[in-house]
Amino acid sequence: MDHAAYGLAWLVFGLTHSALAGRTWFGRWSRIVYNVIATLQFLAVAALGAKLLGDRAVFVMPELARWSLGVVHLMGWGIVLASARFYDLGRLGGLTQLRHPELAPDEGLRTDGPHARLRHPLYAGAFLILWGAALSPLGLATACWGSLYLLIGTACEEHRLLRRYGEAYAEYRRRVPAFVPWRGLPLPLPPFCPNTSPATKGKGEVIMADGHSTPVLGIIGGSGVYDIDGLTNKEWRRIESPFGATSDEFLFGELNGQKLVFLPRHGRGHRIPPSELNFRANIDAMKRAGVTEILSVSAVGSLKEELPPGTFVIVDQFIDRTFARTKSFFETGLVAHVSMAHPVCGRLGDLVEAAAKEAGIICVRGGTYLVMEGPQFSTQAESNLYRQWGCDVIGMTNMPEAKLAREAEMCYASVAMVTDYDCWHPDHDAVTVDAIVKVLLANADRARSLVKTVAPKVTGRKAPCAKGCHTALDNAIITHGEVRDPAVVGRLDAVAGRVLKG
Numbered sequence: 001m002d003h004a005a006y007g008l009a010w011l012v013f014g015l016t017h018s019a020l021a022g023r024t025w026f027g028r029w030s031r032i033v034y035n036v037i038a039t040l041q042f043l044a045v046a047a048l049g050a051k052l053l054g055d056r057a058v059f060v061m062p063e064l065a066r067w068s069l070g071v072v073h074l075m076g077w078g079i080v081l082a083s084a085r086f087y088d089l090g091r092l093g094g095l096t097q098l099r100h101p102e103l104a105p106d107e108g109l110r111t112d113g114p115h116a117r118l119r120h121p122l123y124a125g126a127f128l129i130l131w132g133a134a135l136s137p138l139g140l141a142t143a144c145w146g147s148l149y150l151l152i153g154t155a156c157e158e159h160r161l162l163r164r165y166g167e168a169y170a171e172y173r174r175r176v177p178a179f180v181p182w183r184g185l186p187l188p189l190p191p192f193c194p195n196t197s198p199a200t201k202g203k204g205e206v207i208m209a210d211g212h213s214t215p216v217l218g219i220i221g222g223s224g225v226y227d228i229d230g231l232t233n234k235e236w237r238r239i240e241s242p243f244g245a246t247s248d249e250f251l252f253g254e255l256n257g258q259k260l261v262f263l264p265r266h267g268r269g270h271r272i273p274p275s276e277l278n279f280r281a282n283i284d285a286m287k288r289a290g291v292t293e294i295l296s297v298s299a300v301g302s303l304k305e306e307l308p309p310g311t312f313v314i315v316d317q318f319i320d321r322t323f324a325r326t327k328s329f330f331e332t333g334l335v336a337h338v339s340m341a342h343p344v345c346g347r348l349g350d351l352v353e354a355a356a357k358e359a360g361i362i363c364v365r366g367g368t369y370l371v372m373e374g375p376q377f378s379t380q381a382e383s384n385l386y387r388q389w390g391c392d393v394i395g396m397t398n399m400p401e402a403k404l405a406r407e408a409e410m411c412y413a414s415v416a417m418v419t420d421y422d423c424w425h426p427d428h429d430a431v432t433v434d435a436i437v438k439v440l441l442a443n444a445d446r447a448r449s450l451v452k453t454v455a456p457k458v459t460g461r462k463a464p465c466a467k468g469c470h471t472a473l474d475n476a477i478i479t480h481g482e483v484r485d486p487a488v489v490g491r492l493d494a495v496a497g498r499v500l501k502g
């Protein structure tokens with residue numbers, strides 16, 4: 001009876017621990033909260049174990065066996081301590097996320113140090129610690145329940161790792177054993193683990209959209225657009241990305257027969273300023289959600305008299321003046337250069353233009369969007385300079401979004417909704433948020449009707465985009481196969497899976 005109660009306590013601990021893993025309910029505090037809950041729960045389980053079984057006599061065994069178990073126990077601690085320096089302890093504990101919330105919640109895939117011999121060196125050490133202490137009924141029960149918990153927890157973690165790193169992790173899993181250094185044990189994956197993503201199906205296969213899959217429309221809603229109405233089968237879902245936290249959950253649904261995925265760029269309620277947006281996570285997660293074409297709707301200032309507030313511009317060029325953002329998915333270990341000569345998809349632009357006509361929305365086709373860092377609006381000298389450069393509208397968000405969508409081989413079109421004349425205009429000496437918001441609300445209604453009209457038009461594509469968006473990485477990767485960093489390659493399973501698999 002006591003053993004059953006102790007086992008039940010472990011079960012509850014295991015289930016809650018796995019179900020809470022990776023949750024981001026508490027923003028930058030999530031990891032710390034997770035660790036504190038786990039510690040308190042663990043202490044409660046340990047106290048219960050001590051109360052129920054602590055007074056039972058230790059096992060009678062030969063001295064040699066007792067010593068051997070002691071050695072096993074110490075070896076376990078040795079492995080744990082030696083492996084710990086190969087982990088980012090700041091991130092494991094959650095302190096790093098407090099200082100850098102934009103960072104990925106977990107460190108990248110590590111295959112060096114002890115990970116070259118074992119996939120889970122810390123757990124391997126934990127098994128030895130547990131079994132080396134199995135000298136009494138309490139120790140033995142703890143070793144049994146603890147091991148079961150570690151085995152199930154590891155299998156769930158492997159689900160997440162397969163989802164996150166795709167083929168790179170599958171290959172690592174085939175090559176390197178989980179806990180015992182001389183045997184590659186194919187740890188079976190349970191069919192269901194709490195908190196694994198809907199983007200994973202059977203055997204860790206990762207669903208990745210490319211130009212040949214059914215078109216899925218992704219909408220990135222800018223200032224004022226925090227929801228899409230009229231969706232059927234509506235559901236907000238979190239999508240994990242190896243690039244860190246996305247701006248918000250994603251709204252999945254259908255609009256006039258077209259699958260649609262919506263993300264409020266700044267988060268619901270407008271929490272995140274332009275420079276702190278995790279553009280990489282947002283675009284990577286869009287790709288993981290199956291999105292093939294992205295329509296961005298954004299609030300902008302006008303740099304031209306003939307583009308008054310209320311005008312919609314289907315942007316076709318950008319000047320990127322941002323300087324404090326990570327602009328590429330590629331980095332040391334895998335280098336790629338994609339073309340940005342035509343930064344938006346002309347085909348998707350055609351569909352948006354046709355939809356605007358149908359919905360009776362006045363829309364200007366073509367215009368250069370100057371992307372400034374912000375969050376402050378521009379000075380008059382800057383505004384005049386951008387006018388001299390021939391720019392049409394000014395905003396703070398479409399770069400690096402468009403660059404990343406291109407790297408991720410997705411069509412990207414941008415509808416810029418003019419909310420104000422920037423400060424160059426004699427009648428608009430200074431831009432203010434309340435003036436912008438007034439126009440925004442009217443713009444946002446028309447943006448939603450534009451989205452409704454454009455959605456069914458996207459369904460028609462039967463082959464990859466003729467403008468080359470879905471094949472942007474053909475001939476873009478320059479790093480030789482033998483010097484590619486598996487961790488970087490692993491993170492790019494969604495973005496560049498099409499070209500990295502082949």
Ligand SMILES: CSC[C@H]1O[C@H](OP(=O)(O)O)[C@H](O)[C@@H]1O
Nearest residue numbers: 222223265274298299395396397
């Ligand atoms: C609310 S005014 C400034 C803000 O609005 C635009 O955001 P978004 O492009 O997401 O609509 C602009 O770029 C600024 O971030």
Ligand SMILES: Nc1ncnc2[nH]cnc12
Nearest residue numbers: 299300301394395396422
């Ligand atoms: N004038 C402006 N400058 C930058 N971003 C904007 N978003 C809306 N109006 C803007």
